[in-house]
Every structure is written in C-alpha cells, then in structure tokens.
Amino acid sequence: MASTAAILALILLLLPPIALAAGDLNGFRATLTRIHQLSPGKHSEAVRRDGHRLAFLSYAATAAAGKATTTGTNSSSVNVQAQLENGAGAYNMNISLGTPPLDFPVIVDTGSNLIWAQCAPCTRCFPRPTPAPVLQPARSSTFSRLPCNGSFCQYLPTSSRPRTCNATAACAYNYTYGSGYTAGYLATETLTVGDGTFPKVAFGCSTENGVDNSSGIVGLGRGPLSLVSQLAVGRFSYCLRSDMADGGASPILFGSLAKLTERSVVQSTPLLKNPYLQRSTHYYVNLTGIAVDSTELPVTGSTFGFTQTGLGGGTIVDSGTTLTYLAKDGYAMVKQAFQSQMANLNQTTPASGAPYDLDLCYKPSAGGGGKAVRVPRLALRFAGGAKYNVPVQNYFAGVEADSQGRVTVACLLVLPATDDLPISIIGNLMQMDMHLLYDIDGGMFSFAPADCAKL
Numbered sequence: 001m002a003s004t005a006a007i008l009a010l011i012l013l014l015l016p017p018i019a020l021a022a023g024d025l026n027g028f029r030a031t032l033t034r035i036h037q038l039s040p041g042k043h044s045e046a047v048r049r050d051g052h053r054l055a056f057l058s059y060a061a062t063a064a065a066g067k068a069t070t071t072g073t074n075s076s077s078v079n080v081q082a083q084l085e086n087g088a089g090a091y092n093m094n095i096s097l098g099t100p101p102l103d104f105p106v107i108v109d110t111g112s113n114l115i116w117a118q119c120a121p122c123t124r125c126f127p128r129p130t131p132a133p134v135l136q137p138a139r140s141s142t143f144s145r146l147p148c149n150g151s152f153c154q155y156l157p158t159s160s161r162p163r164t165c166n167a168t169a170a171c172a173y174n175y176t177y178g179s180g181y182t183a184g185y186l187a188t189e190t191l192t193v194g195d196g197t198f199p200k201v202a203f204g205c206s207t208e209n210g211v212d213n214s215s216g217i218v219g220l221g222r223g224p225l226s227l228v229s230q231l232a233v234g235r236f237s238y239c240l241r242s243d244m245a246d247g248g249a250s251p252i253l254f255g256s257l258a259k260l261t262e263r264s265v266v267q268s269t270p271l272l273k274n275p276y277l278q279r280s281t282h283y284y285v286n287l288t289g290i291a292v293d294s295t296e297l298p299v300t301g302s303t304f305g306f307t308q309t310g311l312g313g314g315t316i317v318d319s320g321t322t323l324t325y326l327a328k329d330g331y332a333m334v335k336q337a338f339q340s341q342m343a344n345l346n347q348t349t350p351a352s353g354a355p356y357d358l359d360l361c362y363k364p365s366a367g368g369g370g371k372a373v374r375v376p377r378l379a380l381r382f383a384g385g386a387k388y389n390v391p392v393q394n395y396f397a398g399v400e401a402d403s404q405g406r407v408t409v410a411c412l413l414v415l416p417a418t419d420d421l422p423i424s425i426i427g428n429l430m431q432m433d434m435h436l437l438y439d440i441d442g443g444m445f446s447f448a449p450a451d452c453a454k455l
C-alpha cells in the first residue's frame with residue numbers, strides 16, 4: 001500500500017503542474033456584487049472603510065512576520081477575517097452551506113484565507129447586512145466540528161487557537177484585532193459556490209462577533225484554509241464591472257473556467273512570494289514602473305520592492321481594499337507628476353474644505369460649462385514587460401457634484417501607504433473593467449481589458 005502511494009506520488013510529481021490542474025477539477029462560476037456603490041459623496045466612507053481594512057491587513061502582516069507579541073512565529077499567517085468591518089467597499093458572493101442548504105452573501109477577499117460565517121446559537125451576531133441568515137448546525141445533516149488536533153486547526157494563528165488541545169476538544173478560535181474580534185469554532189460543511197458543490201469544506205462557525213456588519217467571508221488567499229487552496233482550483237479569475245446598470249453582477253470563475261480569452265491584449269507578470277515574509281499569503285506582483293502621460297517616473301527597485309525590515313514592502317493585488325495605496329516614495333512621484341500636468345487647474349486644499357480624506361483634488365474651472373477636465377494618463381509596468389494602461393475612471397473621479405450632477409471636485413483615487421502598513425496595494429477600483437487571472441499553479445498574474453458583462 002505505502003509503496004504504491006509513494007510511486008503514485010512520484011508520478012504525480014513528475015507530471016507538469018498544468019496537467020494536474022486541468023484534470024483536478026471542473027471549473028465553476030459565481031457572481032459578485034459590490035456592497036457599496038461609489039458615487040460622489042461616498043468616497044470618504046470608502047477611505048474610512050479602507051482604513052479599517054489596512055489596520056486588519058497590518059495586524060495580519062505583523063502576526064505573519066512573527067512580530068506580534070501575542071502571536072507565535074509559526075502560525076501560517078493570520079488571515080482572519082477579524083475584519084473587513086462592513087465590507088470595506090468589497091464584493092459579495094452568494095454561497096450556501098449545509099444540508100439542506102442555506103444561502104447567504106459573504107465578502108470575497110483575496111487578502112485573507114479563512115471561510116467564515118455566523119452560526120447559531122449566536123451570543124452576539126450582526127443582523128446586517130441583510131439578508132444575513134445564521135447557520136443552524138443542529139439542523140444540517142452534513143455539519144461536523146473539526147477537532148483541535150487536526151491540521152486545519154493548526155493552520156489558525158497561534159494566538160487565536162485553543163491554548164490547550166486534546167483529541168476531544170473542538171477547535172475554538174478567537175481572532176482579535178484592534179477593537180474587534182470574532183469567536184467560534186472550526187467545522188466542515190457542504191459548500192455550494194455558484195454552480196459548484198463541495199463536501200467537507202473547513203470553515204469558521206462564528207458564534208460571537210465583535211466586528212461590525214459582516215455576515216461572513218470567503219478567503220481567496222494563498223494559505224491552506226482558503227477556498228482556492230481547499231478546493232485546489234489552481235487558478236481563478238474575475239472581472240469587476242464599473243457599469244452596474246443591470247444589477248451589476250460581476251463574474252468570478254474558478255478552475256478550468258478561469259482563463260483569459262482576450263489573447264491579443266493579455267498582459268502577464270509573475271506572482272511572487274515575499275522572500276522576507278514567507279508566511280504571507282498575499283498575491284504579490286513586481287511593480288517596476290509608472291508612467292504619467294509620457295513621463296516615466298524615476299521608479300527604482302527599492303521604490304516598490306520587498307524590504308527586509310518592517311512588514312516587507314512589496315505590492316499586492318487585493319479585492320478587499322477599495323482605493324490604491326502606493327509606498328510613500330512612489331506615491332510622491334505620482335502626485336508630483338499629476339500636479340505638474342494639471343498645473344492649470346485649481347487644486348483644492350484641506351483648508352478649502354475638500355479633500356474627502358483624499359489627497360489630490362481639483363475643482364474643474366467654474367463656468368467651464370461642465371467641460372471635461374483633461375486628466376493625465378496613468379500606466380503601471382510590471383516585471384516581464386506587462387503594462388497596465390489604467391482606465392481613467394479607475395484612478396480619477398468626481399467626488400462631489402452640484403444639484404445638476406456636474407462634478408465640482410474631482411480627485412486622484414490613489415493614496416500613500418500608511419506607516420503601519422508600508423505595502424503597496426492595488427485595490428478593487430483600479431481592477432475594474434479588467435479580467436484578472438490569478439494563476440496560482442502557473443505562478444502568473446494576467447489581465448486584459450474586458451467587457452465584464454459579456455464574460
């Protein structure tokens with residue numbers, strides 16, 4: 001028996017990873033909807049939600065770096081969903097759990113791993129966002145608690161899992177961060193996502209939530225507890241619609257269905273691991289250059305590169321953060337380039353009541369008759385020659401309008417990274433109207449402009 005298994009394992013190892021991925025699992029698809037529409041007046045909220053998000057990511061990164069005083073150095077990364085507050089400008093996906101199945105929306109988060117839902121008996125659960133049903137483990141024939149000596153429990157951060165563990169004890173967790181926490185225990189259930197159904201998926205059954213307004217999360221990170229790791233999908237893709245006219249569902253595709261068919265325009269760059277933060281489960285890319293109009297900014301390897309100190313730097317692609325955050329030096333270059341290109345416009349200052357928590361804002365000229373402001377083009381370059389010509393609405397938008405709907409203040413939707421989290425983050429606004437492929441097995445991140453409604 002053992003030797004057969006060993007030979008099989010050897011044969012599998014010899015096969016190219018692509019062949020494995022293709023045979024593993026049929027693809028499945030689901031849809032995403034944006035939780036909070038961004039319209040003039042709503043940007044401050046988005047920046048505030050991002051603030052909570054960044055605090056969570058910072059906490060997670062600190063723990064992953066082994067720097068949190070309460071966290072052991074070999075937790076596989078935090079990935080808690082201790083989180084995402086009220087959705088952080090994120091996207092919901094409908095899933096169902098249990099037998100019979102109960103449907104509910106969860107936040108889709110490439111920045112974390114655990115799958116997590118509210119469970120009865122709930123001592124402290126949030127009634128919002130509606131509909132936010134609570135799972136009833138006692139009424140499901142497929143529900144099963146995971147033991148605390150199993151591998152899934154060991155993947156939880158040390159600080160969150162039980163201090164003492166024996167064969168009969170359940171895997172209780174309590175994730176804390178900042179002022180929030182979520183407590184419960186790990187279990188397995190039958191999970192349905194879109195048109196795919198999967199037995200025995202490990203998830204967190206939360207019975208006590210000290211974090212606001214989230215009924216659950218599905219982590220799509222690279223850690224072992226995430227949906228994509230548990231189902232070994234190998235790759236996934238999504239396309240976020242900026243035009244939400246007909247209800248705004250955006251497609252997300254897993255496994256063999258996840259591919260970019262827009263061949264001629266596909267750009268690709270390697271997905272990286274942070275060499276100084278091996279436990280980090282983020283999707284890192286190598287941002288090597290930025291152009292504002294025809295000006296190439298003086299980006300060097302250290303502008304957005306990994307750093308041996310602090311939280312490791314680098315650039316991640318994250319579905320759960322709304323705006324884009326650039327490492328301070330890189331941001332300063334971008335800001336200066338925009339300022340010099342837009343010098344003929346009046347910039348608003350905090351003193352003039354602007355900037356909605358944004359940094360670089362302009363007032364289109366009074367009496368300009370609503371004439372369009374010419375905004376400089378923005379392009380991001382990645383290792384391997386990939387270039388992203390960012391659609392203007394993905395980085396510059398009206399944040400205030402008059403009663404006739406004319407934009408009165410427009411801002412750059414890019415901000416400097418915070419001191420707590422000196423990592424560059426490509427947020428979901430900058431991902432819109434693009435088909436993004438996270439090819440985990442192939443180690444590549446690819447993207448192409450797309451009409452998301454037609455995918």
Ligand SMILES: *[C@@H]1O[C@H](CO)[C@@H](O)[C@H](O)[C@H]1NC(C)=O
Pocket residue numbers: 031032033092093094105249
């Ligand atoms: C989830 O289901 C609800 C209720 O059936 C529906 O209104 C909503 O549009 C669905 N959301 C997604 C992302 O499919």
Ligand SMILES: *[C@@H]1O[C@H](CO)[C@@H](O)[C@H](O)[C@H]1NC(C)=O
Pocket residue numbers: 085086128212213
């Ligand atoms: C949670 O939702 C309620 C009601 O929608 C809202 O008033 C509150 O501000 C939300 N909490 C957070 C942290 O966003």
Ligand SMILES: *[C@@H]1O[C@H](CO)[C@@H](O)[C@H](O)[C@H]1NC(C)=O
Pocket residue numbers: 147149150151166167
């Ligand atoms: C957990 O404990 C039980 C009972 O002692 C044992 O049978 C099982 O193999 C253990 N599981 C792991 C992953 O150690």
Ligand SMILES: *[C@@H]1O[C@H](CO)[C@@H](O)[C@H](O)[C@H]1NC(C)=O
Pocket residue numbers: 074154155
């Ligand atoms: C944590 O590290 C110790 C020793 O460094 C090792 O024995 C243990 O298996 C590790 N645990 C996990 C979950 O990786």
Ligand SMILES: *[C@@H]1O[C@H](CO)[C@@H](O)[C@H](O)[C@H]1NC(C)=O
Pocket residue numbers: 164165166167168169
């Ligand atoms: C196992 O752990 C649980 C919770 O920590 C405890 O209540 C129980 O007494 C323990 N059982 C044994 C056999 O040690």
Ligand SMILES: *[C@@H]1O[C@H](CO)[C@@H](O)[C@H](O)[C@H]1NC(C)=O
Pocket residue numbers: 174176181183184208
């Ligand atoms: C979880 O931790 C929070 C904050 O530390 C605490 O208030 C709460 O009582 C804990 N809940 C459980 C079930 O341990």
Ligand SMILES: *[C@@H]1O[C@H](CO)[C@@H](O)[C@H](O)[C@H]1NC(C)=O
Pocket residue numbers: 344345346363364365366
């Ligand atoms: C900038 O502001 C000044 C003073 O309010 C005004 O005279 C000028 O027309 C404005 N320029 C533009 C381009 O809007």
Ligand SMILES: *[C@@H]1O[C@H](CO)[C@@H](O)[C@H](O)[C@H]1NC(C)=O
Pocket residue numbers: 272286288301306383384
């Ligand atoms: C990023 O790309 C640049 C240019 O191709 C290269 O010099 C650098 O080593 C890359 N960094 C990493 C971490 O791969």
